[in-house]
Amino acid sequence: MGLYCHDCNENFCLTCLTAVHRSHNYGEISEVADSFRQRLSDDDKRVLSAISCYQEQPKWNETEFLSKIEDVKQRVLATGDIVKRSVDDQINDVLTQLQSVTSESANQADSVQLLALVSMESFHLRSQELLDKGRPSDITQAACQLHDRAIELLNNDVSVVKYRPPHVSFTPADVTQMKRFNLIGKVTVTIEDQPGKSCLLHSLLVIFI
Numbered sequence: 001m002g003l004y005c006h007d008c009n010e011n012f013c014l015t016c017l018t019a020v021h022r023s024h025n026y027g028e029i030s031e032v033a034d035s036f037r038q039r040l041s042d043d044d045k046r047v048l049s050a051i052s053c054y055q056e057q058p059k060w061n062e063t064e065f066l067s068k069i070e071d072v073k074q075r076v077l078a079t080g081d082i083v084k085r086s087v088d089d090q091i092n093d094v095l096t097q098l099q100s101v102t103s104e105s106a107n108q109a110d111s112v113q114l115l116a117l118v119s120m121e122s123f124h125l126r127s128q129e130l131l132d133k134g135r136p137s138d139i140t141q142a143a144c145q146l147h148d149r150a151i152e153l154l155n156n157d158v159s160v161v162k163y164r165p166p167h168v169s170f171t172p173a174d175v176t177q178m179k180r181f182n183l184i185g186k187v188t189v190t191i192e193d194q195p196g197k198s199c200l201l202h203s204l205l206v207i208f209i
Contacts, residue, residue, distance in 0.1 A: 002029040072187065083183050098168070105165045120153050 004011050007024040017026075123146070130142060 003027065004029050004032040006032075076184065076187075079184050094170075101166065101168055109165070123149055123153055
């Protein structure tokens with residue numbers, strides 16, 4: 001007679017009963033097999049039900065999923081382009097400001113030097129006219145004034161008068177902190193259970209925020 005030990009989950013003979021399984025829960029193989037046969041049948045039915053449930057589910061639409069992924073990708077790129085254009089606009093604004101300062105400074109430098117040259121040439125013309133055509137009384141009357149003017153011009157001539165351009169500096173933004181800010185957005189992947197189904201299936205939902 002063959003026996004089955006429920007504690008050890010194994011078949012054994014009468015000889016092993018006394019030596020090993022005397023105090024265990026055991027029964028005849030033929031009787032135990034009938035109960036196991038029913039359990040196996042029930043398990044098989046549940047597995048077949050799960051197979052049927054799976055087969056009844058709509059197939060995964062890969063084309064639709066990939067289309068949604070592509071849509072998210074395009075939105076990411078579009079948002080990135082907006083951020084890039086914003087940065088480019090700020091760069092152009094700063095460069096335009098620098099160009100304006102450069103042009104204005106060059107014009108002011110030219111004006112300072114031009115004014116000095118015009119003043120000295122005016123003095124030269126007046127002095128030469130006085131020396132060439134002036135009467136002695138005219139010379140004595142204007143000499144001191146012209147001398148003072150000459151000293152003033154010589155102290156402020158082109159070689160001495162220097163245009164002092166404005167001090168221009170640039171304080172960059174703390175770009176090391178940029179990683180802390182989410183300038184683009186984020187992709188959220190949500191896995192949801194399908195309601196009303198006995199078997200557990202999942203759908204993948206990708207959302208761009």
